[in-house]
Amino acid sequence: xxxxxxxxxxxxxxxxxxxxxxxxxxxxxxxxxxxxxxxxxxxxxxxxxxxxxxxxxxxxxxxxxxxxxxxxxxxxxxxxxxxxxxxxxxxxxxxxxxxxxxxxxxxxxxxxxxxxxxxxxxxxxxxxxxxxxxxxxxxxxxxxxxxxxxxxxxxxxxxx
Numbered sequence: 561x562x563x564x565x566x567x568x569x570x571x572x573x574x575x576x577x578x579x580x581x582x583x584x585x586x587x588x589x590x591x592x593x594x595x596x597x598x599x600x601x602x603x604x605x606x607x608x609x610x611x612x613x614x615x616x617x618x619x620x621x622x623x624x625x626x627x628x629x630x631x632x633x634x635x636x637x638x639x640x641x642x643x644x645x646x647x648x649x650x651x652x653x654x655x656x657x658x659x660x661x662x663x664x665x666x667x668x669x670x671x672x673x674x675x676x677x678x679x680x681x682x683x684x685x686x687x688x689x690x691x692x693x694x695x696x697x698x699x700x701x702x703x704x705x706x707x708x709x710x711x712x713x714x715x716x717x718x719x720x
Contacts, residue, residue: 562601566717569594573710580702581662587702591709592618598716604655605716616711621705625698632694633670638687644692645673660719667692 572594579587592614599606633642647670670691674684675690 562603563719564600565621566719569597569713569717572597573706573713577706579702580706581659581699583654583662586622588618588621588705588709591706594713595709598713601718603716603718606712617705621701625702628698628701629666629694632690632692632697633687634690636686636693637683637691638670638674638690639677639679641673641677641679642670642684642687642691643649643673645669645671646688646695648659648673650695663692663695666695672712 572590575585576587576589576591576594581587582585595614596611599611607631628720630643633646635642646666646669649665649667649672650662651665652669653663653665656663657664667688671684671688674687675681688702
């Protein structure tokens with residue numbers, strides 16, 4: 561059973577890091593579940609307090625990741641049109657032009673959204689840059705989270 565749980569932890573770690581970049585996968589949650597799977601091995605490398613802290617961090621990172629692009633768009637003068645455009649652009653970019661679409665999609669979506677909302681080009685461009693910075697910041701936060709969780713998984717995996 562330990563081998564199965566260890567392999568599951570490694571698979572969840574890989575999916576968690578991939579999910580930090582691919583918005584269709586809940587990266588932080590998958591990384592957390594990798595830690596949880598190791599908890600149930602016979603070596604029990606983590607305490608419940610450790611897992612509780614990681615659960616809290618998982619929730620915080622997931623919530624912050626949703627808020628950062630909105631704040632970035634608004635901070636740079638964007639409106640709800642830019643926020644919606646950024647979200648739609650992200651989804652469209654993933655499916656139409658992977659993987660570059662994940663980066664370009666939110667930017668173009670925010671720009672188009674603001675232009676459709678009646679904003680002049682320079683202000684719309686500024687809002688799109690804010691959305692892009694927010695998206696990148698959230699992605700970086702999730703990647704760091706996934707790498708740290710991955711470290712704990714790799715160090716504590718035992719196949720014996």
